[in-house]
Amino acid sequence: MDGIDTFGRRQAFAFDEAAARPARKSPWRADPAAQVFELVQTEVIPRLLLSRRCAETARQPTMAHVETLARLALARDGAGVWAQVSALRDAGAPLSALFGGLIGPAARRLGDMWKSDAADFVQVALGCGRLAVAARRLGAEAEVAPAAGAPRLLVATLETERHSLGAGMIAESMRGAGWSVSEAPATRPEELCALASDIAYDVIGVSVGGDAGHPHARAAISALRALPATHGPRRPLIMVGGPALASCPTLAQALGADGAANDGVSMIMAARAHLPKPT
Numbered sequence: 001m002d003g004i005d006t007f008g009r010r011q012a013f014a015f016d017e018a019a020a021r022p023a024r025k026s027p028w029r030a031d032p033a034a035q036v037f038e039l040v041q042t043e044v045i046p047r048l049l050l051s052r053r054c055a056e057t058a059r060q061p062t063m064a065h066v067e068t069l070a071r072l073a074l075a076r077d078g079a080g081v082w083a084q085v086s087a088l089r090d091a092g093a094p095l096s097a098l099f100g101g102l103i104g105p106a107a108r109r110l111g112d113m114w115k116s117d118a119a120d121f122v123q124v125a126l127g128c129g130r131l132a133v134a135a136r137r138l139g140a141e142a143e144v145a146p147a148a149g150a151p152r153l154l155v156a157t158l159e160t161e162r163h164s165l166g167a168g169m170i171a172e173s174m175r176g177a178g179w180s181v182s183e184a185p186a187t188r189p190e191e192l193c194a195l196a197s198d199i200a201y202d203v204i205g206v207s208v209g210g211d212a213g214h215p216h217a218r219a220a221i222s223a224l225r226a227l228p229a230t231h232g233p234r235r236p237l238i239m240v241g242g243p244a245l246a247s248c249p250t251l252a253q254a255l256g257a258d259g260a261a262n263d264g265v266s267m268i269m270a271a272r273a274h275l276p277k278p279t
Contacts, residue, residue: 059092061102069102070109073127074119081130085138095142095176099169100263103131103138107165108243132165139172146180151202151275153267154236156184156192158206160216166242166262167207173264189220196224200231203271205261207242208251214244218255225256237274239267 065088072080089098110127113119119127155171157164164185171181184195196204204224208217221238229235240257252260258274261267 059088059094060097061088061093063105065102066105066109069106069131070113070127073106073110073130074113074123078126078130081134082137085134089138095138095173096263096265098138099135099173100265103135104166104169104262107131128165132168135165135169135172139169139175142172142176144176144178146175146178150178150180151271152180152182152199153203153205154182154184154195154199154201155205156187156195156207156220158192158213158216158220159186159188161186161207161209161213161242163207163209163243167205170205170207170241170261170264170267174267177264177268189216189223192220193223193227196236197227197230201236202275203237203239203267205239205241205267206255206257208240208244208255209242210244211247213242214255221256234276237271239270241267 065084069081069084072078072084085098085102088102089095093102107128110119110124110131114121114124153171153174155167155174157167167183167185171183175181182195182199182201184192187195192204192206195201206217206220208214217240221240224236224238237259238257240251240255240260241262245251245260245262248254252258259270261270
């Protein structure tokens with residue numbers, strides 16, 4: 001009996017204690033709006049951000065894409081070049097990524113293949129030509145008509161240069177950004193100066209292919225600096241870029257330029273401080 005009474009007293013005490021304890025209200029019943037807000041903050045938004053980052057990453061060209069594009073550029077039928085580039089574009093890859101993360105690296109990969117004797121000069125020249133055609137086609141489809149007062153850019157390659165793909169991609173990138181762009185391929189310094197005298201360019205870009213082009217680029221930039229200020233006190237920003245920039249990070253200082261850029265985004269960022277503020 002004592003055991004039963006003891007058990008009964010313990011059970012009764014437990015019931016009394018439970019009855020004395022204040023009842024816990026369900027937080028969902030207390031404040032449903034707060035719970036929904038907390039759920040959105042802690043579950044929904046993080047998952048949306050993660051899915052967005054995953055989608056953005058999926059749209060970016062990878063090294064596998066670069067390697068495939070380089071191989072397609074060397075194939076007997078070059079139709080695969082545009083097929084891959086347009087497929088990535090249709091998947092949402094931005095123009096800057098297609099130029100700077102796909103076509104440009106693929107061209108450099110072709111150069112590496114030539115240096116290692118994996119491809120001969122004719123194959124590499126043909127492959128780079130196919131990449132250039134794809135870049136021009138991309139740019140034409142993404143071109144934005146410049147508005148009145150849009151910044152003016154002159155992209156030049158000197159007559160001593162044999163590399164024009166990078167300069168062409170810069171030009172197309174800036175057209176896509178709404179700039180008014182002129183190009184001067186294989187130009188002589190005096191011709192470049194004549195163009196700069198005729199039109200008030202905001203930025204002049206000079207492409208440099210390698211160390212052998214340094215003296216010619218330096219002379220051209222020096223000639224541009226010596227031009228009289230025929231379009232007002234504000235002179236154009238002189239930028240350099242091209243393959244030489246990879247081996248010489250201080251290329252701008254070495255050639256007397258104001259800055260260096262190998263893609264449209266870098267060009268715009270460098271030009272931002274130089275351009276007049278919109279009124």
